[in-house]
Amino acid sequence: MVHWSAEEKQLISSIWGKVNVEECGAEALARLLIVYPWTQRFFSNFGNLSSPTAITGNPKVRAHGKKVLTSFGEAIKNLDNIKGTYSKLSELHCEKLHVDPENFRLLGDILVIVLASHFGRDFTPACQSAWQKLVGVVAHALARRYH
Amino acid sequence: MLTAEDKKLVQQVWEKVSGHQEDVGAETLERMFAAYPPTKTYFPHFDLHHGSDQIRGHGKKVVAALGNAIKNLDNLSQALSELSNLHAYNLRVDPPRFSSQLLAQCLQVVLAVHLGKDYTPEIHAAVDKFMSAVAAVLAEKYR
Numbered sequence: 001m002v003h004w005s006a007e008e009k010q011l012i013s014s015i016w017g018k019v020n021v022e023e024c025g026a027e028a029l030a031r032l033l034i035v036y037p038w039t040q041r042f043f044s045n046f047g048n049l050s051s052p053t054a055i056t057g058n059p060k061v062r063a064h065g066k067k068v069l070t071s072f073g074e075a076i077k078n079l080d081n082i083k084g085t086y087s088k089l090s091e092l093h094c095e096k097l098h099v100d101p102e103n104f105r106l107l108g109d110i111l112v113i114v115l116a117s118h119f120g121r122d123f124t125p126a127c128q129s130a131w132q133k134l135v136g137v138v139a140h141a142l143a144r145r146y147h
Numbered sequence: 148m149l150t151a152e153d154k155k156l157v158q159q160v161w162e163k164v165s166g167h168q169e170d171v172g173a174e175t176l177e178r179m180f181a182a183y184p185p186t187k188t189y190f191p192h193f194d195l196h197h198g199s200d201q202i203r204g205h206g207k208k209v210v211a212a213l214g215n216a217i218k219n220l221d222n223l224s225q226a227l228s229e230l231s232n233l234h235a236y237n238l239r240v241d242p243p244r245f246s247s248q249l250l251a252q253c254l255q256v257v258l259a260v261h262l263g264k265d266y267t268p269e270i271h272a273a274v275d276k277f278m279s280a281v282a283a284v285l286a287e288k289y290r
Contacts, residue, residue, distance in 0.1 A: 035272040052268050109252050116259035117266045125174075125181040128256055132182040 025069030108135025172206025
């Protein structure tokens with residue numbers, strides 16, 4: 001079980017409380033597809049991904065980004081049992097979606113950068129530290145059921 | 148790896164933070180030490196408290212080296228050659244693909260904090276590619 005200090009929990013939830021899940025989720029997923037174009041391999045049925053503008057405006061990307069970040073919200077509600085929270089999703093990403101877990105780490109890092117650009121100075125080093133830990137734990141939990 | 152457009156974007160972004168470059172260096176290092184404690188193992192001789200002169204000084208060095216690289220994007224190998232030797236033979240920091248990922252992540256965060264919306268996906272991609280190229284050059288002589 002991961003240990004979260006009171007400070008870390010506070011830093012995570014205070015940022016989360018101000019996050020527009022739809023916007024941030026869409027932006028994080030779009031950036032994943034733009035910055036690491038090979039990740040588009042998982043979204044061949046998403047339609048037009050031919051340019052950063054196309055990706056950013058793509059409604060399927062936006063919708064899926066929202067879905068992904070909403071699921072993050074579940075982790076935040078269950079910081080003491082992230083493993084359990086993601087157990088089924090881990091199996092899904094392995095057995096049905098065939099996603100290399102390295103991609104979870106990439107998306108996590110991108111989410112941190114998106115938060116930094118939205119929150120500016122409020123995204124302090126301590127904040128970043130707590131969130132890097134969170135995205136790392138989520139990535140680990142998602143990879144855990146791979147076989 | 149870096150297209151002409153990428154090079155332009157990297158130069159643009161660097162210009163946007165010119166004048167704050169020292170702060171960028173210190174903040175990048177500070178964030179790296181906070182978020183990735185194992186990176187501190189390379190600086191047992193440093194005072195790593197917030198605002199330390201050593202962090203500022205070292206941050207300045209790192210940023211100057213990156214600035215130099217950015218002025219020589221067409222010849223990174225040569226521009227970073229000495230630093231490449233230094234990292235491989237003296238410093239022996241774990242292969243730059245790990246340490247640079249962490250340093251690069253923190254640099255990106257600092258740039259995002261400073262530029263907000265102006266830290267567009269295109270700029271993000273270009274900086275990411277640039278830092279990968281730097282890491283690759285620094286790793287060239289490891290073995």
